[in-house]
Amino acid sequence: MSTPFGVDLGNDNTVIACARNRGIDIIVNEVSNRSTPTLVGFGMKARAIGESGKNQQTSNLKNTVHNLKRVLGLDYKDPDFAIEQKYFSAPLLENKDGGVSTKVRFLGEQQEFTATQLTAMYLNKIKDITAKETKLNIADICLSVPVWYTEKQRRAASDACKIAGLNPVRIVNEVTAAAVGYGVFKANDLPEDEPKKVVFLDIGHSSLQVSVAAVKRGELKILGSAYDKHFGGRDFDYAIANHFADEFVGKYKIDVRENPKAFYRVLTAAEKLKKVLSANTQAPFNIESVMNDVDVSSSMNRDELEEYVQPLLNRVHIPIEQALKDAGLSVEDVDSIEVIGGCTRVPSLKAKVQEIFGGKQLSFTLNQDEAIARGNAFICAMHSPTLRVRPFKFEDFNPYTVSYFWDKQEEDEDHLEVFPRGGLFPSTKIITLFRKGDFTVEARYTKKEEVPAGTQPVVAKWELKGVVPSEGETSIACKLKLRNDPSGFYTIESAHTVEEQLVKELIEEEPKEEGKEDEEEEESEPKYREVKKLVKKNDLEIICTSAALPAEEREAFTEKENSLTMSDKLVADTEDRKNALEEYIYELRGKLDDQYKDFASDDEKSRLTEKLAKAEDWLYDDGYDASKAKYIARYEELAMIGNIIRGRYLAKEEEKKQALRQKQESRAADAMAEKLAAARQASKEDVEMKN
Template identity: 40%
Template structure:
């Protein structure tokens, strides 16, 4: 099973994989770790990633980029008005009012919705991962900005399905960064949390988060965001130089889309240079417009002055995150509580941004994380944690809900009925479930929406039609439907289930209430049609003991239909994507076959005048050169756009003429080595025979018949060797050799096999030594026991 994390960015994408006990970033076919978020459409195939960005200047209207900003949005969204003004391609209305693009694909005008465009990029990322891992990639975790709403998250999940991916989780970019930071920290306390602030300034968005880390746990405390990023810094420079070139060169740059793209590219380079150099830097563009070369200058102080509004928005966002953050003990966060500030994102390298962070927090921002790859690495870690095939240490993650969510039950039974019920407040823990009780016996609608002002036009999330089919047709005011609602791992709101409970006279078996394990069980709230006030949340519903006359009976006859936009087209888009993948592969095979013919023509022409010159006769040279010239004319004429089989046939006809020459060259180059190997084998056998004839001990155990057979083989192969050398030395290079290299090597292998069988025979084992004879051992004689004789005293003279 693959464990892949995708960082889907507005400008660039990164792919990380968990393997070999760590997290690695995958490089694409251009050996680059970053893949641009570009999708290009051509007359024959699509260009995805690097190739699409490289062809942008020649394919402006059909190269799509920056589509992360409008996935899941409507064309009528006010945000799209600003986007249309800076995008060179055509924005159109797709199905259900969704944002789409109109491009020229395969010589036809085609419309694609934002889900399809995103799926195309994900398809490219999937292909890059499969080429690196050499396995099929299905399961993955995809990053998503914290501020994405429900519609944007659903659209991204649909894009993953269209690309053939199983998205295990949509992970907030803020949480992914925090996970990649805290997972490898071994000095965290079990009791006192470490508070770390993260500032992620990317190409199109700023996200500021405050996170509490304890041992094997992280909890998101607060997150604030703003749609400001590196592209806004680029736009400030572009607007300045547009006015400057208008005044000095009389060029209306804004009216020329190709010139604007070049200017954006040069301003981005200038911005990066100013991040490291404080001196005045030049910008020079040759043949910019109307065959005019333009130039300009910019200094860091001047740039920061032009971008003062952007810098102020960054400062305000950081201040909001601090002000809204409450610690686990319900204290308001103070700057003394923050132990460190980590910065990530490509645009965080701007010195003015670092100065703002330093001013607010009173400490130097830390750069321990990889600014570009932190999000993808966090997603890969999360994928490994969700995968059953990887053993990862326990690490708890508590994420946040970005916007407050409320629901209403329609239709109202009474005008005085309360219309809105708060379910999930801002910064509420996710994933999380709640159960609401609705006292209805007829079908009704649960409508979810965002409570406060949100940065998009439509506050509605979705409508869920609950179809109630009561078993007992007689109405009872105490009948109720328990509706389980949930914000899942992806941050998507959904109605999980609905169960009808009727009051009856019979005493059924007691039914256990469905629990949402292992996640936190949600609070229960009663939604009574006759009530005009919202119920108090956070009070779990108490189960009453069943009585003999009035008992609660659980009826499994409630169905839920979700009214979600774009869901009905996912399978259709999936089939279209498969067809486009096949078309891309077929066209790539055709181009590869055509390029192979073109490469062979130029390669053979050069070699025929150099390395292969002596190995072809004059007639062979003339015939092959003529065919090479005719093939070259054919490639740029009638053979410009043909099927793959035509190029294969053409290449085979050229091989029939050129391959014999190449073979003669290869034979001549490799022949000395083959002859040297055979001569060495013959010499080795001759030395063995001489040693045997001299009676040396090394070969004394080999039978004479075997050595005679070896001598016979040696004479035969020596004759073949001498004859071959004589023939080849007198042979001109342009003629086919009478003896091929494979024949020489076969003769060598045959002789070596016979020689090894004879010379490698093991010596016979010496007979085992006979056991030594046992010698008779003399037993010690026993001494007679001495009698106790009394000593007589000696007489002294």
């Protein structure tokens, strides 16, 4: 059985939630953390993903890729890429499709991986963590993405899931997922008639997103959404790090920005200082041997931090006002302001948001770090055929206007605006075109000012085949079912031709006059008339060309990922066998002089001690990088003798236990006999007294 799970793919950390135990559980990773670092590291033998990658990031900076969400589905020539590039330590380059790839040293050679492949690698690790924690098969996933993601980026997210062996039942906007969680888990506090107007504000590691929703019991509508793609925790970290970098130039005559590892350590310390200042008014800043064996130290207070991040704080109002404008609401109309995201713990940021909303109290009823993942898990459970969940309907806000184009034949127009900005999705529209033969339809973003700069206008193309006009006609009507589906994808769901045909239609009898008796008791025969109606003739073949990876390329990436996963598993298993051998050597040597000393002859001790010494020397010399089979062979060689001695020891221990049990049973029998004798004596005395 597959268990539905939801993934909040964060730019810095990822949270996993799973629908089970009649609720939503947060899945902990291999070190029992409730969130997992979002990065992929490459080494000489294997990949280090998540926690293991984070542990070696400082020493393996150039071969560790993070910020995956920011380059997924992004074009290399996109204006955003110039901004994003500074946040990467691994080298980025343009691939053959014009997208972003990275080149890293892996398995002793330079290898190139696309952003989609990297995301798939990470999602595969997330799948593995979930499977080990739940002991269940993991297949269906609901993945959340930023609200500004275009069709191409959403398709890339879907492809990454498929490469990782997952079925993306839904790609959902991050803030919408949190809003769904609010609507479901706070249902008892929601009205049943007039919806509550709630603003959901998410300020995470790399972005600020805001959505305005109308929420009532069992139903949610996103009325407006807006964002600032370059406003988040990492921008605060860089503001702090650059301040100290400038200070150290004058104070210690070093520029940490010239050394990637040194600047990364400063960034890490800046993030810790930011968190400390969220609860304290002052914090120290110390790093040992940051660069050129120089130790640095300084401090910062909360007022100074607010001064350095003031340019960021001055931008907070822009997306909030835009979202309210899209929703047609004012600050006074808002009933609640729900705040999530790790960066919202910064006191100056909370104060600024509260000021924008005219002093209204901010609400923190949702878990700031886990709300999105919980919402995702519930949405995934909604799609599960095996789980029953509370009914909940939600519609999202369409951020971009999309029109469908075709070549002009019988029609006066060659396009139609089908899904305008501000409309709700999922949504379906049916259009009718008169065609002379096979034709092509194209979906495009039609308002350049709405989409992110650098976005390609073409969303997808469809070839429709099988159009044959009826005999004697030059064209035929084709009905197309256009859909903006639940994942935000623009599609042609179905298409078919229709033609006029004579059909029989039942003639409804006029109602009889009240009080008038019917002379004939038998009912009259039903009457029909022939009318011309448009009826379905045949389905059209639809061939789609979208931003999704071609099936062959996706299958190749899937095979590559499966191969790398097997290779990583072999390396991990080999390391486990090596550790098991090392542990056995030390354990057996210690027990020979302790527990096993009376159960082995001097000759056996001598031979085994010699073998243990040789195995230890081999392990740290020629066997340091041996195969799994060799470690197993060495272990079994030692265990052949060790197990004989251990067997003697266990047999003696079992004898002791048997003797102890027999002694305890004997005592219990004696005690029972004494009780019976005492009872018989008491009974005898009672009889004598009566006589």
